[in-house]
Each structure stands twice: as structure tokens, then as C-alpha cells.
Amino acid sequence: MELMSNSLKIPMPGAAPTDLASRSRRLGWSARADAGRARSFVALRGRMLASPSLAGALHFMQVTNRPWEPHELRAWLDNHVIAPGWMRPPRAVREPGAETVALGELDERPEAVAVLTGRARRRVGSALLDFVAPDPEGKFLRAALYSARVRWAAVGDRSGWLPAPRESDFLSDVVLSLFAAAILSGPDIYQRHMTVCSHCGRVAFAQEARPSTAACPRCDGEVRWRVPLAGAGRRRGGGGTGEERA
Structure with a gap:
């Protein structure tokens, strides 16, 4: 010039x-x-959260950071799984390593519900951590597809993946079917923006593909994402991440 x-x-x-x-x-x-x-990014995040399947999956992961009460589990199933038509009411709620609890006995077994939902949350968190890993295996997406826990649907000029869990599925698989339907409908968005805390399982969406810090604002745990920082290890501590709470 x-x-x-x-x-x-x-x-x-x-x-x-x-x-x-x-x-x-x-x-x-x-x-x-x-x-x-x-x-x-705000507009994109708004469109993502408008997805009933993603909203239900996020609600499960965010609420169960503490022991879940029986009425909370029942409300989640009613509002985010049964009412949208993803699944019929199950006879019981199951999870590997936890006692099976009949749906009609949730109120009488609060301790069992707390253990069951806690285990489900950890299993979901582990699957999501693999998804955001630099070299993911993608097991939970393949499992959702091969077990038909998601289905492709077209209505008019719109099409996409919908959850299709079964009443006999583990609770964690029900939650993962909600995540799988949302992610399969727009995988690039989730690969660029989704972050997962390795300690508490908090799921959030960062505006930048490479957040500048790796500390969870809820528990100070390590936050993981698909693309790690170039030339720097994951750090803990203060500082903004450009992250939006889900």
C-alpha cells in the first residue's frame, strides 16, 4: 500500500x-x-438448545451433579423421553452395577435412585469424553446406530435423526440416544464447540474451537474438547474460556 x-x-x-x-x-x-x-454463536447455540433431544440430554447431565430425587427422575422421564414420543413408559429403570428400580417404586427407594442415576451419569460422561477426545473411537454413536436407538425421520421437507430408545434399555443408553440423535444431525457443530468436564461431566459449548483454559467453572476439573491447544498443555485455573453454559 x-x-x-x-x-x-x-x-x-x-x-x-x-x-x-x-x-x-x-x-x-x-x-x-x-x-x-x-x-x-449465540444464535447457533439457541438453535441447538431448541432441539428436544439435546435439551433432555443436557438436563439429565446438568441436574445429576448431585444425588437425584425420585420425583426428579420421574419428571425427567415424563418430560424428556415419554412425552416427546421417544419411548413408552418403562416398567423399571436399570443401570449396570446398580439395583433395578421399578417405576412405581421410585419414591420408596430414594437411595437406589441416587446410586442408579449417579452411575448413569458417569457412564454417559465417559462416552462423551471419548467423543470430544482428539482421536475419538465414536463407540456410543456406533452403538446407537447399530442397536437402532436412533432413527432417521423425514417430515415434509425436513429430515433428521430422532431418539428411539427401548423400555428395556439402561438409563445411560436412553440418555446417550438423546445425545446421539442431536450429534448425528449436525456432527461438525458438536466437534467444534462441545466441551465436557472430565470430573463432573458438565457439558457446555465454547464459542472458540480452542478454549484458552481448561478449568470447569463448576468444579475446577479438567475440561476436554476435540482439538487441544497447539503447543500447550491443558491448564487449570482462572481465566475466561469464551464458554457459554448449556
């Missing part, structure tokens, strides 16, 4: 604009670009 001197109008090759107005314009363009990306 060539600039002209104010006095002699002689070309000055290689000169770079250093005046305050030029710097302000550059900063303004950068700020507008950042604001545009932020608005796009």
Missing part, C-alpha cells in the same frame, strides 16, 4: 498507517468482527 505525504504528495512506498484514526478503524473492524462471531 502506498501513502502520499500531506505536503508534497510524493508516494512513500512501504509506509504503514500509524495515525490514531487508522488504528481506531482497525480496532473497530476487529471489534465488529468479534461481535458478529459472538452473535452467530
